[in-house]
Amino acid sequence: MATTTFAPPDHDGAAPAHLTPTDRVALLRHMLLMRTIEERAMTLYRQGRVPGSFYDGFGQEAVSVGAAFAMAAQDRLCILHRDLGAHLVRGVQPARILAQYMGRAGGVTGGRDGNVHFGDHRLGCVGMVSMLPDMMLVATGMAMAFRLRREARCAITWLGEGSTSRGDFHEALNWAGVQRLPVIFVVENNQYAYSTPTAAQYAVAPAQRAAAYGFPGVTVDGNDVEAVFEATRVARERAVAGEGPTLIEAMTMRMHGHAAHDDMSYVPPELLEHWRARDPIDRQEARLRTLEVDLDALRDEVAATVRAGAEEALRSPEPDPATATDRVFADEEVHLGDGCAPWSGWSR
Amino acid sequence: MRPLERVVAMSTMTYLQAVSDALRTEMRADDRVFVMGEDVGAFGGAFKVTDGFLDEFGADRVMDTPLAEAGIIGTAVGAATVGMRPVCEMQFADFVACGFDQLVNVAGKMMYRQGLSVNVTVRLPSGGGFSGGPFHSQNPEAWFMHAPGIKVVAPSTPEDAKGLLVGAIRDPNPVVYLEHKNLYRRMKGEVPEGEHVAPFCARVAREGEDLVVIAYGAMVHTALEATEDLEDASVMVLDLRSLVPMDEEAILAAVRRCSKVVVLDEANATCAAGAQVAALIAERAFEDLDGPVVRVATPDVPIPFAPALEGAVLPDVKRVREACRDLLAY
């Protein structure tokens, strides 16, 4: 099975078949929202209001937004640490995200976990654990349940190229291939795993390895949100038609350090320059200019939304220390919900 | 109408048959329940627990998996988050080490972190006594007792083998279920047919008032045999059945009654379940003691292969009897 490079249908300038003008603006808005929230969170971190560390996905917004946008309400997501956009697409509000970073009671985990280690289960999302890429197996198991119950649904998870070195990567791809499961693996190849470049991570690119497990691996321009959407849409169509998994390798760049403490002196400046010229937000804005979208108004609305969210988050109290030992065990089963996902209207 | 008195029909089963009966009963009653593991389908499992299941339930619900324990537990977690009730079989308890991370970091912490339940049951054929050697004889219960969010149960009788497994499948949390390999065919007993759930609490295996031996799993039988006829002493045997949650009140009541305690583990001694029992007694029943808490356990060595070596490390009737005799004379 050959590895293919995914060329979205609008490469020559034609409008994409599956995205309305409203969808295309929504993609941009989610990316802007992600960047603005993360910039605000970085400020809060520098002000000492975010305990622990802070990780962001600056420059990689297209990967989580584009892929999450292709999923339906009944699909399920395991979202990773550069993928704030997927939570936004799913409907998590900025105030809850900023409160999450600050460890406040109003955060998605109510202070029980930090950073992007969250998922709103009511919106069909499972929050990641630190161990990479454990969530690949969880997503594979969701897909296994869908297949057992003959449901036309799909699971998706993201992972970094660094975590393709661990055993769970192999176990998940093998399992998904053997059982032909409706699952999508999006490898975010941002060139680095902490300070480790890809040359020290693997000898064979992740997309090429999919063939060894019996399903397609495709590469896509990870800084083109519509291309990521289209690759994921096709993968989802395959999945729900019973044709099995797809591995999508989205080529992108980690434009910030691994976390807030990291000055990434190990990254050659030319590499950053190369990718800065391919910023996913700039590119989507350039596209939408031809549609006569009022970008200034959009930016203002996003800025105001995040400002209001930050104010609300800062008003959220610290969690009550008396609750620190509560809810280790469940009293009854709680499962993932569909949420309300208007953005997935196209895939209904 | 007057309620009918429910007559519970009993059948005689081995411990192994009781494990199978629990699975079969739950799978017949609940579509969400399915079993997954290595060679559980056509072969019926390494110990034949799922013998005949493939014919009755089909390959989807009696799922032969790749040789991948992280995969088995990790995919089970995913299936549970979307409403299934998977029962994972580790071919031997020892192999759960390869799926440890998924159980401890993903399943165990999910409720606390995110309010999402993970109803996964992991069956661990555990324990030694038959030259299984270092990788087919372990009792890994303490690994999971130390990990928040995971329940741990260990039946000693056929009746509880069924009741605790049904309880584990219905419990909304991850449950590690230790089935002792040495009891599979050795233990036979009366088991309720159909619906039967055992609560996750201790059980008095034998009443007594001079000394209590606190044990679980196969060691309950070692304790019973060792103290059957012990110089006219009246020895209680408390079968913990559940290690998480641990039935602290039953333990404290037994200490109040008997004042002398032997804590018995087949597992390696350090930080074993029995160490937790001993700590509990030291903290909360010091005044009730009439002698030191005595522990009998496997020393901190891998379980050796040769019968002569294995016999030298695993607790047996003789060691337990001597420990009881010494403590009674204290």
Ligand SMILES: Cc1ncc(C[n+]2csc(CCOP(=O)(O)OP(=O)(O)O)c2C)c(N)n1
């Ligand atoms: C199993 C495991 N080992 C080590 C770490 C510590 N760690 C956190 S992120 C990271 C780098 C991950 O790189 P990659 O998978 O490429 O994702 P990226 O951060 O680049 O998005 C490391 C080593 C971890 N989270 N999990």
Ligand SMILES: [Mg+2]
């Ligand atoms: Mg990376």
